[in-house]
Amino acid sequence: MKRLTCPVCGRFVYFDSLSCLACGTDLVHEPRAVEMRELAVRESCANRDAIGCNWLAEAPGGLCASCALTEILPDLSVSGNLLRWKRIEDAKRRLVQTLIRLHLPLVSRAGNRLRFHLLADEVQADGSVKQVMTGHDNGLVTLNIAEADDDRREAMRLGMGERYRTLLGHCRHEVGHFYFDVLVEEGGRRPEFDRIFGDPDADYQEALQRHYDEGPPEDWAEGFVSAYATMHPWEDFAETFAHWMHMVDGLETAVAYNLAEGADPFGGDPIEPLVAAWVPLSVAMNAMSRSLGQPDLYPFVIGPRVVEKLGFVHGLLRDRLASAA
Ligand SMILES: [Zn+2]
Ligand SMILES: [Zn+2]
Ligand SMILES: [Zn+2]
Structure with a gap:
């Protein structure tokens, strides 16, 4: 996430800030420009009062995107x-x-x-x-x-x-399934997918049963980002998709706060420099968590085969960026 600032006083504000703590300005977030604006009448999402949604409405008086x-x-x-x-x-x-x-x-x-x-x-x-x-x-x-x-x-x-189990993790995982349909199936990327992840047409119920009966293979960490990813190629893709999002969002935040440099996850960088920046950063974050008596922030290991899978997701999404540019 980029670092956001108050449009009036320039102080730093959070992604979910409803107002600036320094100058009191009411804020509205413009998700397309990724910036905070001073809130104007009927500009806010209709859910602002109910749940504190600080996004801009798509149309006056309506909901946000x-x-x-x-x-x-x-x-x-x-x-x-x-x-x-x-x-x-x-x-x-x-x-x-x-x-x-x-x-x-x-x-x-x-x-x-x-x-x-x-x-x-x-x-x-x-x-x-x-x-x-x-x-x-x-x-x-x-x-x-x-x-x-x-x-x-x-x-x-x-x-x-x-x-690891979080609401954001669930959101990122579940949309990974949707973008399998959109970017892999409809995008004509099945041969490459099948080579890297395996056959997604393999029987799902059978795989689910096996996973809950036998658990993941002992050496799962060599090829998968999580134990759950071993269950079926679909789940492997959704887990990898979620981790790609964790990585690019985490890296962008780190760069915005001067904790990492050189990596531009939304730019044209290939996967390798992003992983090379993310791994030491996640180790440092975990060490920091442990210093404060908290569980690891990012309790995962990214092995070479996981890099290949992340690279596949990265290629799909870089294609989107390139075609939108
Ligand atoms: Zn302010
Ligand atoms: Zn909203
Ligand atoms: Zn799933």
């Missing part, structure tokens, strides 16, 4: 759901900001629109619980809003033996 993608909100009469919705939208704006920067289409050639349903588990009349599965289907991303509760998300992370 990110909130507009949410088709189903949680039931706001349920206590806690307003906060869950807010947390999910906070994470989603970071995702959508990157999608806008990359000029990625929000509709596939087949006509599937990227959209979000934020749903809760439901207790049925017979007392059983109908669980919401977080996932993707033809552009529809379903998120279980329980993921917005820190205690429940952490319990799920531990239960699944994962190293």
